[in-house]
Amino acid sequence: MKNESLNGTLVMVSPDLKNDPAQGQGKIALVNYESLHDKEIYVAFDNGQEAIYHPDALLRLKGKEDILAELLDNGSEIRGDDYKDLYKITMLQDRGTGKAEWQALEIVQQNQRISNTALEPVKPGQAIALQKSYSR
Structure with missing residues (x-):
């Protein structure tokens, strides 16, 4: 970064x-x-x-790749509702908008069980590059 x-x-x-x-x-x-x-x-x-x-x-939110890796590595150990919430977060991250990122953080607010998987500490001087996807 x-x-x-x-x-x-x-x-x-x-x-x-x-x-x-x-x-x-x-x-x-x-x-x-x-x-x-x-x-x-x-x-x-x-x-x-x-x-x-x-x-x-x-x-702040972890990168989409980190969350997906956690889902792939430990998906069978994650509760069904938590798995769905984490997957929703990655889908929102695909949008690459501030509104979608806000919605993703709201999901974490409502389900604190996923906070360790979805969030990471802020590191001063390093910004997250917004991942943008463009629909055809």
Whole structure:
């Protein structure tokens, strides 16, 4: 991955975060600014509220290939509903739009059992390249 800004990346505040004055645990937010010097990430929630988080407090979707590999490797051990939710996330990632990514994160919000399979920690200075698929 190239070193690029996380600006514009959708993230989820860790549901396990203990001390959060913004009370954003488990909420989806958009990265507005990333300060590599201070190791802080400025995010905005859909209600307009803004907050500052350390990168360790934020999660983002894993790449589609990583999720599919997990489904292939451990599919027989994953509950049926969880398998379907993970597959839906990969289908949404195929769309390559912000709205689809938001919907994918909402699936994780509603089913916390899949969070370890679908989410990864945010790494400052590295942005996810949106995977775009074009329909014919």
